[in-house]
Amino acid sequence: MNNNRPKILLGRFALDGHDKGIITVIDACKNAGMEIVYIHFSNPEEVVKSAIEEDVDVIGITSSLGQHMLVSSVLMQELSHNKVNIPVIMGGVIPTIDVPKLMDIGIKKVFGPGSTPKEAVSFISQIAQKEEP
């Protein structure tokens, strides 16, 4: 039962003061029965370490400072160094012209301004479906 509950790591860059979006996403995920691990990170390495330790199904990163390209590229490199294949999604103030670039490096989906927490939850449920025990 509990094993089927998707576990999501949500990370916010420690110096990014925009947390309104992530607060609403955390709330929506919890209401949908997901388990949330929420961290502040200074470097994407910390996200990968925490994702492995917590054995999460999905990683979600919020970025509204304009460092989404840098954070995501380092994060994807770290994941591949560690040979882990956890889907990554992003949200925040991310210009639409950067979305294809983010998809190119392997980000599964970008929820920019105008997206709703509901859309994020429904996407997470799709990609986090666990095998029946």
Next chain:
Amino acid sequence: MDEQVKNLRQEWEREIRETYEKKLKFTLPEYHNESGIPLNYVYDPENIADTPSEMPGQYPYTRGIRALGYQYMPWMIQMLHGYGTSEETRHRTDFLLKEGMRGFKEEQPVILIEVDPPTTVGFDPDDPRAFGAVGLGGPSVSTLEDLDNLLKGHDLSKTRFAPNTRFSCLPMLAMYIVYAEQRGYKPNELNGQSQNDPLSRWITTDIGAPTPSTQFKLRMELIKYCCQNMPRWNHTNLCGYLYGETCASPAQELGIVMAEAIETIEAGIKAGLNPDEFVSRFSSQLHIGMNFFEEIAKIRAWRRIWAKTMKERFHCQNPRSLQYRMHVHTGGSSLTMEQPLNNIVRATLHTLASILGGVQSLHTCSYDEAIGLPSEDAVRTAIRVNQVLLHETDIPYVSDPLGGSYYIEWLTSKVEEEANQVINQIESRGGFSKCIEDGWLRHLLENQMLKWRQEIDSEEKVMVGLNKFRAEEEMEVPPFVVKAKETAEIAVDRVKRWKANRDNAKVKRALDDVKEAMKKYDSIKKAGILMPTLLEAARAKCTLGEMMGAIYEVTGGRVYASEYGRR
């Protein structure tokens, strides 16, 4: 007269009943404003029978703090700006000054600088924790050289300088004083402001910062220093903006900030100051959102509550202590990425509400702010909004043009009532700091944010272009991009060179003195012992990160608001 008012009112009510409800079968809507105040469909003289007569420039200053408003002194156009390197930011400053950014007078430059996130918490660009954030949202300012890049050529006695730092305000001020000293200016000649409102920034942004009690001590140290040395400097910018952006209602914004001001003034008294010595040097930053009349009423109620509190509670004698000066930053959270030109309309309404409320200063948001930092084109338009209102319309000709409006006067009193309830609630819970430390305030704001989200999702609240009236094809506005990697490299190189070209033994001694003073600063009563060591440290060429580092080292490091009072 009263009988006549009553008769007319009854006639109007009959019309509503007979025509709208019975004949047209119209179901009357129920309106509540953001502060939860139920609204009538119309107001009449009865609603303001208890409102005492008042003129602008007269206590309690509901109608304005001066007898003449914009006729004598147009509002300041102060655009918060900054990105990339200090040189790039200087380029933007020069552009904005050319386009019309100014103080009360044309010849008074105002330089309201946003700094990058590492600077706000006190990390130098070469600190690993600054990874990926150097030069984003503002330049890195960690040395006197950075300050010189931002300010060289300006007469500092005529320039209003306001660095928008969050938690590192005290060492930033020390650096600015030493920078000015090296250019031949004394502290009492300097004009500008420190944010010095760390607790508000801490709970609304959830960025790791010094412990709340350390933040409070740094804040009081700055206030005391300015009182004694910098009569032209606004020591504290009371920031309601962040509460507005985190979905506090207008009355909540006003109530929370007042509760904070009350606690700060009480602490100032404990630190040995007379309120009249420092109350007049509070400045402010309000949030103005889409609720046009409610925001105007908030501005008017704010001045009234401030004046009454300072007179009745703190027994201030100096009229300036009773006159609350206001700067508005228009609400960024009202803006949408979709159909970005609509944002010009929104920002114009915010600006108009601010002016009809009689504020002293404005930052009007740019239409591309939901996408990123403003482009030159977008920020020029934001300045033009102000210039059109000031120069093309009749709006500045009459002070408090809405004064006497049944609705506005009634609403002003209602917002005042609601805000007073918020103040009482916070005080009965032990005061502002207590409400922060036990997580109550953060919890309140989180609930407000979730409520906002729910209202948007259910379309109970309409945002044009976002949840209604969406366009088939979105107009793309090119985002303004900061070259993050190159910017960081320049900033890191620069600070490394700075650290290599100084007497590092002297630096160490200066930082030891800062730590020593911070350790001894165990009660607000001792305010005044830290700033002298920071000034010496700045003279010894210590960086902002080193000075804040010394403070963090002896005060328990950095803590997050979201981890306080978690239930």
